Amino acid sequence: MSRLYTQLVSKIIFPLQERLKKHDTVRARRSLERSQWLSPEQIAAQQLAELKTFLIDIGLHVPYYREAFARIGFKPESLQSLADLAQLPTLTKPLIRDHAEALKHEHAGPLGRSSTGGSSGTPLQFFISLERVSHDVAAKWRATRWWDVDIGDREVVVWASPIELHAQDRVRLFRDALMRSTLLNAFAMNEKNLDHYVQRLREIRPAMVFGYPYSIALISAHAKKRGVRLDDLGVKVVFVTSEYLHDHQRELISEVFGCKVANGYGGRDAGFIAHECPEGGMHITAEDIVVELLGEDGQPVADGQPGEVTVTHLRTRDYPFLRYRTGDVAVRDTRRCACGRGLPLLREIQGRTNDFLRATDGTMLPCGAFTYLMRETEGITNYKIIQETQLLTRLEVVRPGGLDQATRQKLIDGLKFRLGREVEIQVELLDEIPAQGNGKYRYVVSKLQ
Structure with a gap:
């Protein structure tokens, strides 16, 4: 019965919600699930073609980039390789603040205002299109399904939600209940609440847990101290994101929940950049995002060397994120993942450590x-x-x-x-x-x- 309900949510209820929001999420996810099995060479060729189309469009219709391309004499139609991106200036948070209107596409569809502190904590406001939202949700959905879990499976989310600090949103609560998703407030990690959270996990028996690694590690340590088992609940995977995942946190969480830990990397500004598969590969969402790793001189670093993660999100034509500097540091992984996917890999993501x-x-x-x-x-x-x-x-x-x-x-x-x-x-x-x-x-x- 539980699996039937999951299929009802993932195949009917959630797609209906996305359609009502005018999101193209289902089609995007299906496309991503096909393309992930292409060879690295095929994915790279597809990425280059998408990048050229993206650059031609924003060069014609986005005032900021029309002027920028003209100033340096860059002709998008002459793009031959991803290395040609190095000819273009990078985009930073201050530049987005200073040129907020000039970054809008002249024929942009509906744009929603978004803001983020992200892992760096620096407040930033920007605009986001329906296409961008659809693809980010689709990328996360694809990665979720790598672990044999799906939207509609029982889920516990350990997150720092402003809803918990202010007023409850009844519509969101109803939606979460329908999707079988339960929120545990990461703002309230004290002794009393940790007892409650451990008890809720035992009551809910989720198929997946999602949240901050530090917060989930706190719950794990508390359950271990109390002598309460969480490895008999049937949790298939613990997804963590938004902070640096330390080895000792991974080991503790895996031990207490009796499952693997999957690291995710991205943000509201940069998009859904990469996610870990069951074989341990940190796969870049290469169909939607071009990742460069830049050194202090602004030039690409050699493979195996740490560099600043700089992203070009190909689904942001209406408000382009072109060579956006995230402030995070990572190392490219040049191996081919044992899972068989042709998606490129990152390793040693170093830039999201937050103190508590x-x-x-x-x-x-x-x-x-x-x-x-x-x-x-x-x-x-x-x-x-x-x-x-x-x-x-x-x-x-x-x-x-x-x-x-x-x-x-x-x-x-x-x-x-x-x-x-x-x-x-x-x-x-x-x-x-x-x-x-x-x-x-x-x-x-x-x-x-």
């Missing part, structure tokens, strides 16, 4: 708990939160328009709400927040650990 802060009640708060607060505060372009002691936290903010008292108080109240009313919050307005010695930023820093 400890609230006065013992709750461990992920970076996302603070990203939402910063994202909702207009004008903030950068920030860093430093937890000096249990009762003192400093917030450094870059806000070009200044920081009025009302905004300052909103930030203080927001941090106190998360960390504890008795915590002293010191807010400092800065012109810039420098990177660390290695060139990377840390947006949440705890000195308690």
Whole structure:
């Protein structure tokens, strides 16, 4: 009966929902499931043809790139290889902020506003098309099915949801219930809630678990400490994303749940970049995304060398992400995965480590708990939160328009709400927040650990 319900959801209910949203998700997923078995050479050829069409279109109809291509004398129709991308300038968060309107396609369809702090924590607002959403959902759906689970199978999601902090969305709750997806709030990882989460997992008996590696590792460690088994629930896979997955976290989660852990990499801005298959390969969604790894000089690094993940999302013509610098670091994997898929591989994704802060009640708060607060505060372009002691936290903010008292108080109240009313919050307005010695930023820093 359970499997029949899964088929009802995956073949009828979810596709109907996507059609009502005007998403082309089902067709896109079917296409991805065919193309993944092509040879690496065939996938590369398909990717190059798609890239040329993409560049010709945005060169004609996107003001920002029409001017940029003319300025450097770049002719998209002359593209011969992916290496030719190096002729083009990269795209950064500041450039998107400064040219938000010029990046829109002149004949763009409906565009939705999106925002992200992502793994870096830097707030960014941009626009996203129905085509982009459809393909990102399809890519995630394809990767889910690699593990013999599907939409409609029982799922527990351990996520930092703003819904849990504010008001419950009844429509979303109904949809989640229909899809058999249960949310456990990663904002509330204290002792009492961990007991509750372990109990809920035993009650639900999910086929898959999805969420932050740190949060799921906390649940795993708590279950182990309590002597409560989670390896007899029938969980087939634990999907993790949004943070760096440490080896000890993978080992602990796998041990406690009695299944493999699948790492996923991407973001609202960059798209669904890569996902791990059962054979351990971190497959790039190459049909939709071109990944370059760039060195400090902005040039591609040699295979086996770490470089900044820079993506061109081929389904973003209406609001192009062309050579978008993610700030993350990875190494290309040149081997062919044992699973037989022709998709290229990444390894050693290094750029998504987020610290956690400890609230006065013992709750461990992920970076996302603070990203939402910063994202909702207009004008903030950068920030860093430093937890000096249990009762003192400093917030450094870059806000070009200044920081009025009302905004300052909103930030203080927001941090106190998360960390504890008795915590002293010191807010400092800065012109810039420098990177660390290695060139990377840390947006949440705890000195308690």
